[in-house]
Amino acid sequence: MTYPDIERLSVPVLLTDLPSPEQIRHSFSSMILSASGWRKVFASDGDEHSTSQHISDADLVILITAARVFSKFMREHFPEASTLLTAADTRPTGIPAAQVMIRTLLHEGWNITYLGSAAVPEVIAHNMMSHEIHGGIYISASHNPLGHNGIKFFASAGVIGGSMSAQLIAAMEAAVTDPEASAAAGSVLTENTFKEFLQVLDHMEKEKLLSEESYRQFTGLTISGSTCLCGQDDLYGLIRESLQSSPLTLMIDFNGSARTTSIDIALFQSLGISVKTINDFPGKTAHGIIPEGENLEPCRKALEEAYAADPSCILGYMPDNDGDRGNIVYIEESTGTAKIMEAQEVFSLVFMAESAYMRYLGHGPESPLAAAVNCPTSMRIEEIAGAFGIDVFRGEVGEANVVNLSDNLRAQGCTVRVLGEGSNGGCIIHPSVVRDPLNTLFSIIKLLTIPDTPAKPGLYRIWHTLSGSKLPVHQLPSLEQILNSLPSYRTTAASDSRALMQVDCPDQEAFKQRWENCFLDSWEQRKDELRRRYDIASWREFNTEGTESREGMGSKFRSGRSSGGLRIVLYDQSGTPSGFIWMRKSGTEPVFRILADARGDDPDKEAYLLDWQREIIENAKQQQ
Numbered sequence: 001m002t003y004p005d006i007e008r009l010s011v012p013v014l015l016t017d018l019p020s021p022e023q024i025r026h027s028f029s030s031m032i033l034s035a036s037g038w039r040k041v042f043a044s045d046g047d048e049h050s051t052s053q054h055i056s057d058a059d060l061v062i063l064i065t066a067a068r069v070f071s072k073f074m075r076e077h078f079p080e081a082s083t084l085l086t087a088a089d090t091r092p093t094g095i096p097a098a099q100v101m102i103r104t105l106l107h108e109g110w111n112i113t114y115l116g117s118a119a120v121p122e123v124i125a126h127n128m129m130s131h132e133i134h135g136g137i138y139i140s141a142s143h144n145p146l147g148h149n150g151i152k153f154f155a156s157a158g159v160i161g162g163s164m165s166a167q168l169i170a171a172m173e174a175a176v177t178d179p180e181a182s183a184a185a186g187s188v189l190t191e192n193t194f195k196e197f198l199q200v201l202d203h204m205e206k207e208k209l210l211s212e213e214s215y216r217q218f219t220g221l222t223i224s225g226s227t228c229l230c231g232q233d234d235l236y237g238l239i240r241e242s243l244q245s246s247p248l249t250l251m252i253d254f255n256g257s258a259r260t261t262s263i264d265i266a267l268f269q270s271l272g273i274s275v276k277t278i279n280d281f282p283g284k285t286a287h288g289i290i291p292e293g294e295n296l297e298p299c300r301k302a303l304e305e306a307y308a309a310d311p312s313c314i315l316g317y318m319p320d321n322d323g324d325r326g327n328i329v330y331i332e333e334s335t336g337t338a339k340i341m342e343a344q345e346v347f348s349l350v351f352m353a354e355s356a357y358m359r360y361l362g363h364g365p366e367s368p369l370a371a372a373v374n375c376p377t378s379m380r381i382e383e384i385a386g387a388f389g390i391d392v393f394r395g396e397v398g399e400a401n402v403v404n405l406s407d408n409l410r411a412q413g414c415t416v417r418v419l420g421e422g423s424n425g426g427c428i429i430h431p432s433v434v435r436d437p438l439n440t441l442f443s444i445i446k447l448l449t450i451p452d453t454p455a456k457p458g459l460y461r462i463w464h465t466l467s468g469s470k471l472p473v474h475q476l477p478s479l480e481q482i483l484n485s486l487p488s489y490r491t492t493a494a495s496d497s498r499a500l501m502q503v504d505c506p507d508q509e510a511f512k513q514r515w516e517n518c519f520l521d522s523w524e525q526r527k528d529e530l531r532r533r534y535d536i537a538s539w540r541e542f543n544t545e546g547t548e549s550r551e552g553m554g555s556k557f558r559s560g561r562s563s564g565g566l567r568i569v570l571y572d573q574s575g576t577p578s579g580f581i582w583m584r585k586s587g588t589e590p591v592f593r594i595l596a597d598a599r600g601d602d603p604d605k606e607a608y609l610l611d612w613q614r615e616i617i618e619n620a621k622q623q624q
Contacts, residue, residue, distance in 0.1 A: 018182040019058040027058035035165040035400040039150030050147035064185040067104035081134030087115035088139035089258040089322040090283040103193040119258040119323030121436040125218035126211040140322040143290040158433035161400025223442040242449035249274040251316030253299035256284040259323035291327040292495035300329045304338035326437020343425030344378040350427040353443040355388040356459040370414035372406040375544040375565035377422030383487040387466040405547040490606035492595040503592035509562035514620040535572040581613040
């Protein structure tokens with residue numbers, strides 16, 4: 001069994017005392033609810049880095065209430081549904097959280113398929129491939145520290161977002177303030193629901209094997225772009241053949257994540273790719289969870305050491321705890337050292353690779369091609385897209401927003417193969433609806449292994465030709481050569497401490513109006529300097545909410561709580577975009593995120609733009 005703590009599953013979770021409505025409301029007040037998931041610190045000691053498995057009584061009531069709200073939501077919106085899927089990542093509070101939510105759903109009359117610990121892309125793939133499953137609950141706080149946990153809801157088509165997510169949130173806010181919430185939760189945790197839960201456990205190992213097979217099949221579809229097995233086999237054959245002459249070894253830092261229980265190693269080895277791993281025991285988190293910055297250092301060091309002994313070990317990755325993000329380390333062959341690939345660079349590389357792969361498969365510029373990205377994705381995407389005749393559309397931060405945006409574009413007749421969030425390196429390849437490091441890795445592997453032939457150029461040559469690159473072209477280029485061919489930008493990393501600010505703005509619309517006034521004043525003061533130093537001559541404002549991006553300054557270009565992102569795109573004297581500054585209050589963490597994107601390779605330009613953004617925000621804060 002792959003679950004990290006199988007023994008604790010057979011121990012019943014109990015409410016020691018029924019918490020008061022005031023205790024429940026107090027605990028719920030720290031919970032962040034958004035389309036990306038509902039999250040809070042669930043460890044009872046209140047430490048966000050806690051390794052405790054204990055959940056307080058008030059938080060148990062919150063979990064049970066959330067499951068009851070979801071049950072009612074599914075009955076109303078999907079009356080044909082009868083079976084729900086549940087799973088968790090490997091964080092400590094996942095076991096009791098899974099148990100009480102499953103027992104709640106059993107109490108509500110649902111059939112339950114439980115996978116134990118599983119990566120969220122596997123869970124969603126199994127949900128989409130199965131005819132019996134109609135949605136479910138995934139328990140995770142994604143990249144948040146270990147003491148956090150949370151809930152992600154999904155229906156048969158994927159994660160619930162948009163207006164449906166808003167309905168769920170409103171229903172939860174009403175239900176958790178019900179004076180009878182505590183008593184209702186107590187009625188769920190009976191001896192009978194625990195016996196039913198043990199029956200669910202009896203089938204867990206079988207269901208996990210079925211889930212892994214669904215994931216293998218679905219991954220074959222996403223990486224090949226073919227619904228036909230022969231098309232998938234053609235791609236796999238090309239990869240295997242190329243690897244015979246140019247072997248590849250991957251370094252994986254699992255960091256105790258849910259990907260330790262998934263198909264990664266078996267899939268790579270089946271194609272002739274060797275694998276080395278570190279921190280590969282489920283639940284044994286060795287360092288920070290978010291796969292950026294210093295958290296990639298263990299993987300980088302392990303890759304560099306492995307490369308010294310084995311020159312085929314040139315690529316590595318580390319996933320986050322739920323396994324839907326995975327950023328990259330690679331060997332810079334000119335120096336023999338391992339480098340960390342920044343998140344925006346990862347997304348740009350995958351976008352280029354998959355755009356070239358579409359051409360390789362025969363999708364020409366006459367097709368209506370589009371890409372859906374989040375608001376703070378670097379504008380290098382527009383430059384790459386321009387070479388392939390692809391239109392780029394931007395939505396608000398949040399995986400659900402870019403997925404809904406891509407659905408809207410497809411409804412308008414567009415082909416959307418790549419979508420995601422460049423700001424965190426999250427790459428989604430259609431028909432997947434969640435980020436997946438396997439898709440990221442295979443996009444890079446296709447670049448490195450699909451060769452030129454007399455009948456058809458390889459992916460890199462397609463990009464080289466369409467981009468008008470003056471760099472030397474190689475039959476099978478190194479990853480370093482490929483990265484050097486991408487548009488040059490400097491972009492603030494999400495993991496950079498400079499990207500976070502503490503801003504108390506309960507009224508976001510009022511704050512944004514003050515910010516706009518401060519920006520206009522600052523522009524007048526700086527416009528000559530901006531023109532002289534960076535050739536920046538004009539600007540345009542974009543407000544992004546959900547799937548909408550509206551150009552214009554002022555409250556009429558925002559709606560609701562005005563909680564979306566605000567981006568100022570800067571242009572040079574020829575009207576070409578030169579960079580942007582961006583800001584947004586996080587929907588999943590108590591922070592304010594900012595970013596600067598600067599065309600070119602001048603780090604001073606990115607630093608200047610980000611400092612400018614910070615100054616404007618500070619001025620707006622002082623006017624509160």
